[in-house]
Structures are given as structure tokens and as C-alpha cells.
Amino acid sequence: MKCGIxxxxxxxxxxxxxxxxxxxxxxxxxxxxxxxxxxxxxxxxVVLPGGFSYGDYLRAGAIARFSPIINSITRFxxxxxxVLGICNGFQVLLECGLLPxxxxxxxxxxxxxxxxxxxxxxxxxxxTQDCGExxxxxxxxxxxQGSYYIDPLSLSELEENGQVIFRYxxxxxxxxxxxxxxxxxxxxxxxxxxQKNVMGMMPHPERCADPLLSxxxxxxIFQSLISNS
Amino acid sequence: xxxxxxxxxxxIPDTVDKTKKNRPGPEITPQIVKEHGLTVExxxxxxxxxxxxxxxxxxxxFSVMWSEHCSYKSSRxxxxxxxxxxPRVLQGPGENAGVIDIGDGQAVAFKIESHNHPSFIEPHQGxxxxxxxxxxxxxxxxxxxxxxxxxLRFGELSEPRTRFLLNGVVDGISxxxxxxxxxxxxxxxxxxxxxxxxxxxxxxxxxxxxxxRIFLAGAGGVGNQILYVGSKxxxxxxxxxxxxxxxxxxETTEDKRPTVQVGDPFTEKLLIEACLELFxxxxxxxxxxxxxxxxxxxxxxxxxxxxxxxxxDLSKVPLREEGMIPYEILLSESQERMLFVIEPGHESxxxxxxxxxxxxxxxxxxxxxxxxxxxxxxxKEVVNLPVFPVVDGALDLKRESRRPKYxxxxxxxxxxxxxDISEGNTALKKLLACPNIASKEWVFxxxxxxxxxxxxxxxxSDAAVIRIKGTQKAIAMSxxxxxxxxxxxxxxxxxxxxxxxxxxxVCSGAQPIGLTNCLNFGNPEKPEIMWQFQQAVEGMGDxxxxxxxxxxxxxVSLYNETKRDAIYPTPTVAVVGLIExxxxxxxxxxxxxxxxxxxxxFTMEELGGTEYLKVMFDRSEGKTPVLDRKHEKQVQxxxxxxxxxxxxxxxxxxxEGGLAIAAAESCFSYGGETFGATLTLESTLRNDTLLFGExxxxxxxxxxxxxxxxxxxxxxxxPVDFSLIGKVGxxxxxxxxxxxxxxxxxxxxxxxxxxxxxxxYAGQVT
Numbered sequence: 001m002k003c004g005i006x007x008x009x010x011x012x013x014x015x016x017x018x019x020x021x022x023x024x025x026x027x028x029x030x031x032x033x034x035x036x037x038x039x040x041x042x043x044x045x046v047v048l049p050g051g052f053s054y055g056d057y058l059r060a061g062a063i064a065r066f067s068p069i070i071n072s073i074t075r076f077x078x079x080x081x082x083v084l085g086i087c088n089g090f091q092v093l094l095e096c097g098l099l100p101x102x103x104x105x106x107x108x109x110x111x112x113x114x115x116x117x118x119x120x121x122x123x124x125x126x127x128t129q130d131c132g133e134x135x136x137x138x139x140x141x142x143x144x145q146g147s148y149y150i151d152p153l154s155l156s157e158l159e160e161n162g163q164v165i166f167r168y169x170x171x172x173x174x175x176x177x178x179x180x181x182x183x184x185x186x187x188x189x190x191x192x193x194x195q196k197n198v199m200g201m202m203p204h205p206e207r208c209a210d211p212l213l214s215x216x217x218x219x220x221i222f223q224s225l226i227s228n229s
Numbered sequence: 230x231x232x233x234x235x236x237x238x239x240x241i242p243d244t245v246d247k248t249k250k251n252r253p254g255p256e257i258t259p260q261i262v263k264e265h266g267l268t269v270e271x272x273x274x275x276x277x278x279x280x281x282x283x284x285x286x287x288x289x290x291f292s293v294m295w296s297e298h299c300s301y302k303s304s305r306x307x308x309x310x311x312x313x314x315x316p317r318v319l320q321g322p323g324e325n326a327g328v329i330d331i332g333d334g335q336a337v338a339f340k341i342e343s344h345n346h347p348s349f350i351e352p353h354q355g356x357x358x359x360x361x362x363x364x365x366x367x368x369x370x371x372x373x374x375x376x377x378x379x380x381l382r383f384g385e386l387s388e389p390r391t392r393f394l395l396n397g398v399v400d401g402i403s404x405x406x407x408x409x410x411x412x413x414x415x416x417x418x419x420x421x422x423x424x425x426x427x428x429x430x431x432x433x434x435x436x437x438x439x440x441x442r443i444f445l446a447g448a449g450g451v452g453n454q455i456l457y458v459g460s461k462x463x464x465x466x467x468x469x470x471x472x473x474x475x476x477x478x479x480e481t482t483e484d485k486r487p488t489v490q491v492g493d494p495f496t497e498k499l500l501i502e503a504c505l506e507l508f509x510x511x512x513x514x515x516x517x518x519x520x521x522x523x524x525x526x527x528x529x530x531x532x533x534x535x536x537x538x539x540x541x542d543l544s545k546v547p548l549r550e551e552g553m554i555p556y557e558i559l560l561s562e563s564q565e566r567m568l569f570v571i572e573p574g575h576e577s578x579x580x581x582x583x584x585x586x587x588x589x590x591x592x593x594x595x596x597x598x599x600x601x602x603x604x605x606x607x608x609k610e611v612v613n614l615p616v617f618p619v620v621d622g623a624l625d626l627k628r629e630s631r632r633p634k635y636x637x638x639x640x641x642x643x644x645x646x647x648x649d650i651s652e653g654n655t656a657l658k659k660l661l662a663c664p665n666i667a668s669k670e671w672v673f674x675x676x677x678x679x680x681x682x683x684x685x686x687x688x689x690s691d692a693a694v695i696r697i698k699g700t701q702k703a704i705a706m707s708x709x710x711x712x713x714x715x716x717x718x719x720x721x722x723x724x725x726x727x728x729x730x731x732x733x734x735v736c737s738g739a740q741p742i743g744l745t746n747c748l749n750f751g752n753p754e755k756p757e758i759m760w761q762f763q764q765a766v767e768g769m770g771d772x773x774x775x776x777x778x779x780x781x782x783x784x785v786s787l788y789n790e791t792k793r794d795a796i797y798p799t800p801t802v803a804v805v806g807l808i809e810x811x812x813x814x815x816x817x818x819x820x821x822x823x824x825x826x827x828x829x830x831f832t833m834e835e836l837g838g839t840e841y842l843k844v845m846f847d848r849s850e851g852k853t854p855v856l857d858r859k860h861e862k863q864v865q866x867x868x869x870x871x872x873x874x875x876x877x878x879x880x881x882x883x884x885e886g887g888l889a890i891a892a893a894e895s896c897f898s899y900g901g902e903t904f905g906a907t908l909t910l911e912s913t914l915r916n917d918t919l920l921f922g923e924x925x926x927x928x929x930x931x932x933x934x935x936x937x938x939x940x941x942x943x944x945x946x947x948p949v950d951f952s953l954i955g956k957v958g959x960x961x962x963x964x965x966x967x968x969x970x971x972x973x974x975x976x977x978x979x980x981x982x983x984x985x986x987x988x989x990y991a992g993q994v995t
Contacts, residue, residue, distance in 0.1 A: 012498065055496075056495075111403045113674055113677045142407070142680065206682070212696065
């Protein structure tokens with residue numbers, strides 16, 4: 001699988017995504033500089049990593065969407081290319097309009113960095129196909145603006161279309177207010193576009209994919225993408 | 230006084246007539262000298278050294294460079310007594326940070342630094358810029374910052390400002406550290422009334438560097454170019470070092486808010502990446518962060534280290550505001566700025582790298598032979614000062630030192646006056662919920678402690694551990710100081726801080742290899758404070774020599790007092806340890822029901838200075854625990870041996886709250902499973918000292934039952950005191966002493982108390 005990792009000024013999980021894809025998952029991995037408008041045709045996956053692109057000034061992802069690389073990514077996505085946005089990358093994808101909804105400040109109004117549990121709402125996507133049914137993944141979150149919001153009508157549309165990919169839950173997979181770390185509507189942790197080739201998620205799968213860090217639940221998402229490519 | 234100074238300072242720009250910008254400054258009157266924080270003797274010395282009267286700008290330069298904060302004039306004679314050498318030391322004190330060799334051509338650069346005064350006035354920006362400053366000290370050495378820690382001290386919970394300061398400081402650290410993508414992996418927080426009027430914010434950073442690519446802060450090579458990099462210079466932070474950090478707080482403190490700098494973590498992140506890219510080139514000669522005293526200290530100090538001079542044209546400095554005068558440009562402490570020295574002919578290459586990252590940069594001068602700093606502004610020379618008098622001319626002060634009288638009152642605690650306890654439940658619960666012992670997860674969950682994928686041991690264990698990618702190695706680090714001990718006995722207290730930080734690092738499986746300190750004290754003009762300082766530095770030095778740990782960097786913060794109330798002496802230390810094999814690391818939490826619990830070391834009849842006395846009786850008294858250094862070393866070596874041999878499942882240092890608290894913390898440590906435990910103790914000691922006394926050199930370990938014999942044999946051979954004290958398992962935490970049950974509590978209830986107490990306090994709306 002040929003992967004590209006986008007580097008915006010202020011991206012800070014770019015090296016982590018690179019490390020996992022290149023050294024742990026053993027995939028061909030390249031950097032994509034935000035100022036370059038490039039042809040992504042030969043790529044199988046483009047990752048928008050976490051961090052604070054442009055300092056998250058104004059609003060998370062709001063400035064990054066004007067980067068030249070976004071034009072390339074939009075074309076790539078329209079042609080069916082797979083795009084994964086993690087944390088700040090998810091925020092950028094929302095600002096670009098490639099994904100529906102918005103991310104607002106956590107209910108606690110604090111940055112939260114801890115392990116949470118997510119269940120797979122739609123196991124039939126190229127991001128989740130190796131997860132199987134009823135699997136609960138333990139994945140860390142690290143964000144300040146991670147509370148997903150979308151109006152109730154649009155949320156039911158997403159649910160009908162199978163666009164809700166992950167929801168926060170407890171260790172046994174129960175979705176409840178207590179297991180929702182940030183106040184997201186419907187405990188939504190990750191969503192995809194209608195075609196399911198663009199997916200954004202707040203939890204960081206790259207933070208639990210290196211065997212040395214004991215938890216490897218995140219590998220399954222990258223593995224699904226590899227199986228699918 | 231402060232107020233009138235600021236009127237003077239901030240009125241200057243308004244009164245400047247644009248056409249007459251270079252008019253001579255005001256005449257230097259005794260009043261102006263005084264307002265610059267210089268004494269009559271110091272001013273006379275300046276006249277002697279430069280053989281003329283300085284102009285206002287030059288006076289400003291002397292004022293900051295001779296301030297306590299920059300010159301260390303009170304502390305320097307004592308600091309010379311600290312051991313700074315060792316086979317692993319690549320760079321000791323004197324540069325931006327110390328550097329220690331970790332083998333295979335790699336090294337770690339680290340330092341801890343205070344940002345106390347600004348954080349009390351404006352907690353969010355004060356703490357944030359403290360983190361920014363310490364990070365720049367690390368990456369100026371050519372090292373990539375890979376871990377942050379911090380040591381925080383707040384006033385008591387009942388003090389109304391404490392909650393505001395706690396939330397502000399944590400928020401500031403969180404917003405700055407998280408944005409730069411450097412994980413905050415550990416730290417400590419204490420609350421005590423002595424910090425009501427003067428909180429402490431000490432920030433630590435560690436970076437990784439190739440041993441042959443360490444950069445130093447010298448302006449070598451006549452003709453080399455001076456390159457300004459980073460944020461534009463504004464009017465923020467003027468006189469932060471001289472007026473804010475080098476005097477006590479009083480009623481006018483709030484007026485000093487303009488001296489607090491404002492941080493921009495996004496620029497810092499770009500600066501890290503751009504600088505690390507520049508460091509790949511051999512034409513980079515030297516670099517220094519523009520920290521305290523900004524452009525002034527960086528230019529003078531870089532010239533001083535290389536025994537050269539510097540010429541600068543301030544008209545070329547990127548400015549944030551119009552109408553800034555040389556005085557302001559030179560003394561501004563605007564954040565996220567660096568000064569590079571590069572070889573001529575490579576200016577456009579340098580500017581291309583910086584431009585790629587969208588940073589402001591400009592060539593503003595060059596290295597000259599004459600050992601002077603000459604500064605020009607709009608075609609006119611505004612400063613011409615010899616380097617040596619400015620950097621090294623401040624006289625070391627021989628401050629008077631006298632043993633404080635309070636010690637006679639607090640030194641002894643008569644145990645017979647205190648009723649012993651027949652049950653320990655009440656004290657146990659109170660201690661677990663007290664903010665100095667309660668879980669700090671409300672704090673560290675606001676810090677990104679995982680980014681960069683190196684964090685092997687998360688915050689909440691004795692030491693944080695990060696791996697070094699591409700090697701088998703890992704680095705452990707711990708920051709520590711029990712300031713109540715230091716208040717009762719600064720010599721012993723400082724020695725214990727060193728011992729405990731080492732013990733913490735050892736509990737993770739590491740060998741301590743270096744130390745950095747942040748010496749926070751009151752007003753050095755008082756003999757009693759100087760006595761505390763002198764004692765603490767001696768205690769620290771002796772302990773470091775005994776444990777063979779070099780002090781490679783550090784910072785002194787004096788004048789930590791408000792309206793004549795000084796903080797407890799707080800000589801914070803951060804110890805860095807090396808783990809050769811990252812598979813052999815240890816954490817503090819119990820791992821399995823049925824495991825044996827044992828204590829390395831032994832408990833003595835000591836209760837002085839304990840958290841127990843403070844929480845239960847509101848007494849900060851008594852003799853500090855005795856530190857038997859030889860015994861301490863044996864305990865540490867034995868524990869590390871057990872970890873190396875893979876014999877134990879957990880190791881946790883006994884500190885505040887003693888044995889009962891240490892074992893309880895192992896039952897429910899962060900990120901791990903929760904276990905019950907039963908301790909069965911036989912002792913002739915009082916119950917309170919047995920459970921809650923803080924005897925040093927003790928570690929609680931657990932291991933599978935079948936390893937008992939092997940471990941006991943090893944303990945005998947060492948020799949070191951080692952006793953089986955209980956078993957992991959069940960739903961309760963039970964302690965039996967001499968056959969009598971004196972503690973029995975449901976473990977989940979204890980955990981809840983411990984886990985939620987700090988967050989509940991911090992989140993309360995009043």
C-alpha cells in the first residue's frame with residue numbers, strides 16, 4: 001500500500017503516523033507537504049494526521065483547508081481514493097466539507113488525553129473490515145475540540161447510510177452517556193462520507209499500533225486498509 | 230516605585246517625536262538608577278568599569294544583566310560547590326542545557342527552569358511561556374525535545390486564589406505543550422499555605438541529540454553573521470527578569486502584569502522544526518534563545534562565551550509595533566525568538582529554510598573582533614559597551630547568612646503528646662483524599678502524554694519512562710522535592726530530594742545518570758534565607774557526590790515571597806536515568822492477585838515533617854526523616870537488581886503518607902487494574918509511625934509467590950533489609966498489626982476518594 005502523510009505547519013502526529021505505517025506496518029510511506037499541489041493518483045491512502053495545524057487559531061482546521069494540498073486531496077477523494085483523518089485531520093476534513101458535521105469544544109472545556117473504548121458501528125468499510133462484529137477497541141484520545149455535532153435529522157441520515165463508523169462505549173461495548181468522554185452527539189467517535197472512502201476519527205489508532213507500547217488495538221484499522229488495497 | 234517606573238517606561242514611546250527619535254535620553258538621575266533596581270554601589274561600579282555615564286539604554290542593559298535572575302550574584306559562590314563532572318557529562322552548567330551521554334553516539338540534553346513570578350500574576354501565560362522557554366533551551370543545543378515534566382506548588386485549598394491559579398497554570402501548560410507535540414510525561418504538585426502568595430512553576434524538558442551535533446551558544450568567528458529568527462519583537466515582557474523575577478511581591482504586583490510575556494506555541498512548533506533543520510548544516514556556528522532579557526542577554530552572552538564582540542543594527546529587527554525605541558527592542562522578552570550565528574555566504578540558504586516554515590528572519594549584524602557590543606539604530610550608535618563588565622561584572626555578593634530562629638520552635642515534635650491510633654481507617658481516607666497524595670489524573674489527562682509514541686510508563690507511576698526509538702534504550706525521569714522537609718532542615722531536605730528522585734527512577738528499572746535543579750527560595754537579602762539556600766545546596770551537593778550524580782544544569786529563583794512571607798525552601802531536583810533494555814522496566818501498580826508484597830528497607834520511629842502530622846494535626850514540625858545514604862544506595866541497587874533479573878512485578882517508593890499509602894497506591898495505580906491487598910505487619914513501633922511515618926529508603930514490591938526464596942536469598946547476599954508484608958487480592962484493603970486489624974476498607978471506596986478529590990476541588994464553581 002502506498003501511503004502519504006500530510007504535513008501542515010503545526011501537525012504533530014505526522015511522525016507517529018509515518019512510524020506506524022512505514023516501520024510497524026511495513027508500507028511504502030511518503031510525506032506530503034501542505035504547500036504542494038500534487039497528483040495523488042498513485043497513492044492508496046492519504047492520512048491527515050493529528051496536531052494543531054496553524055495553531056488551531058481561529059478554529060481547528062479552519063486555516064488548513066486553504067492549503068494547496070487540500071485541492072489534491074479533494075480530487076483524490078472524489079476519484080475514490082482513501083483518506084483517513086485522525087483528530088486534527090478529522091477537523092480539517094470537516095472544514096473542507098469532505099465529511100459532514102462539526103467538532104466543538106469538549107463538554108468539560110478541557111483537553112482530554114486518555115484511553116477510551118470504541119465500538120465499530122459499521123464493520124463493512126475498508127477502514128474496519130478486519131475488525132469483525134462486536135469488537136471493542138481501546139484507543140487513546142487527545143483533543144480539546146472533539147465533541148462531534150450534527151443536527152438530529154442529519155445524524156439519523158448518517159446512521160441509515162452506515163456513515164457512523166465508531167462510537168465511544170464502555171469496556172463491554174455499551175454506548176452510554178458515562179462512556180462518552182467529550183459530549184459527542186450519539187457518542188460518535190468517527191464518521192465516513194457516503195462512499196465510505198473518506199473517514200475521520202477523533203481517537204488515535206496510531207498511538208496503539210506499536211507492539212512495544214503494549215496496546216495494539218489500533219493496528220486493525222491500518223490492517224483493514226492494507227487488506228483492502 | 231514599580232508604578233512610577235512603568236509610567237516612565239510606557240510613556241516613552243508616546244512622547245517620542247518621530248522626527249526626533251534619536252534625541253539624547255533623559256539624564257541619568259539617582260532616581261532612575263534606583264528604578265532600574267541597581268544599588269548605588271552597583272552604579273558606581275558601572276561608572277568605574279566603563280569609565281563614563283551610561284545612557285538610558287545602556288543602563289537598562291546593566292539593569293537586566295546584573296539582576297539576580299541573570300547574574301546569579303547571590304547564589305553563584307555556593308553553586309560552585311555542586312559536583313558537575315562525570316564520565317557521561319558532555320556539557321555541564323553554563324550553556325543553555327546540560328548534556329549527558331547515553332551511549333551509541335547519542336545524548337540527552339535536559340534542564341529545569343522556574344517561571345514562578347509570571348505564573349502568579351498571569352497563570353495561563355506565565356506557565357505556558359515557562360514551557361516554551363525551557364523547550365527552546367533544549368533545542369538550541371541541537372536536541373529534539375522529546376519529553377516535558379513540571380513541578381508545581383500552589384497555596385492551600387482554602388486560599389481563594391488557589392483554584393484559579395491551579396486551573397490557569399494547568400491550562401497554560403496543556404495548551405502550550407500539547408500544541409508543540411512534545412509529551413508532558415510526569416511531574417509533581419504540592420499544596421501548602423507557604424505558597425499562598427507565591428506559587429512555583431518549574432518546567433523541565435529533555436531532548437535527544439547526536440553527540441557529535443551538539444550546538445553551543447557562542448558567537449565565534451569574526452565576520453560571521455547574526456541571524457534573528459522567530460516572532461517579531463513587541464513590547465511584552467520588558468524587564469521581566471529584573472523587576473519581576475528579582476524582587477518580592479507586594480500591593481503593586483498586579484501592576485506588573487505588562488512584564489508577563491505572551492506565548493505562541495504554534496510559532497514555537499515551527500521554530501523547533503526549522504531550527505532542527507538548520508542544525509544539519511555545518512555553517513551554523515552558534516545559537517541562543519532570546520529568553521530572560523531578550524536580545525540583550527543573547528547577544529552579550531554569545532559574545533562573552535566566544536570572547537568576541539557583536540555589532541547589531543536594531544533597524545533590521547522585525548518589530549511587531551511601530552515606534553519602538555532601542556531601549557524596548559533590547560529589553561523586550563517577546564517569546565519564540567532565537568539568535569543564530571552563521572558563516573557568511575549562507576544567508577540565503579538559512580532564510581530559505583526559515584521561509585519554508587513561514588518564520589520571520591533577518592540578518593541584523595555580525596561578529597566583530599573588539600570585545601564590545603555595539604548597537605546602531607537608524608544610523609546612530611545607541612549602545613557601545615564592553616562585553617565582560619556587562620556579563621561578568623556584577624559582583625558576587627557575600628550575603629550574610631544566619632540560622633533562622635523558627636527552627637528552634639519546629640525542630641522537635643514530642644510523640645508522647647500525640648495519642649497513638651488504634652485504628653487507621655480515618656487517617657488513611659483523609660490522606661488518600663488530601664491534594665498532595667490524591668491522584669493527579671485530573672492534571673495529567675489535560676496534558677498530551679502520549680504523542681511521539683515513546684511513552685512506556687505513563688504519568689502516575691514513580692518515574693516516567695520513554696523509549697529511544699531505534700535502540701533498546703529507555704530514559705526514566707522524575708522530579709521531586711518535599712519542601713516541608715527542607716523547611717525543617719534544608720540540608721537533609723535537599724539530600725532527601727536527591728535520594729528520592731533517584732529512588733523513583735530506580736523503581737522504574739533505571740540507573741540515575743544526571744540531575745538538574747531548580748532552587749526556589751525567598752529573598753536572599755535576608756540572612757535566614759541565605760542560610761537555607763547555603764544549607765540546601767550543601768545537602769544537595771553532598772548527596773549528589775555520594776550517589777555519583779553530576780548536576781549538569783539548573784536555575785535559581787529567589788525573591789519568592791510576598792509581603793515578607795517566604796515560601797518554604799524548595800530545591801526541586803529532576804533526575805534522569807538510563808535503562809539499557811526497555812523490556813526491563815517496572816511500574817508501581819500490583820499486577821496479579823495472589824502475588825506477595827514485600828518491603829525493601831525498614832521502618833523507624835519517625836513522624837517529623839510527615840503529611841500525616843500536617844493533615845491530621847495541622848503541624849509542620851519535627852525532625853525530618855533520617856537519610857542513611859549508604860543504606861539508601863543498597864536499597865536502590867537491590868531494587869534495580871530485582872528488576873534486571875525479572876523477579877518482581879511492581880515497585881513503588883514509600884514517600885508522603887508512608888507505607889500504608891504506598892501499598893494502597895499500588896492497589897489502584899493509573900491505567901492498571903484495581904486490586905485489594907492485605908498487609909500483615911509485626912512491629913514494636915507506634916501504629917501511626919508504622920503506617921504513616923515517612924522513613925526513607927523503603928520500596929514496596931510485589932512478585933509471584935514462587936520467587937520468594939530466590940529473592941530472599943538475594944536480599945541476604947546483598948545484604949539489605951527485606952520483609953514479606955502481605956498479599957495482593959480480595960476486594961478490601963486490610964492492615965493487621967501484631968494480629969489486630971487496624972485498617973479495613975473496600976478498595977473501590979478508597980480508590981474513588983483518591984481518584985476524584987483533586988478534580989472535584991479544581992472543578993468546583995464558587
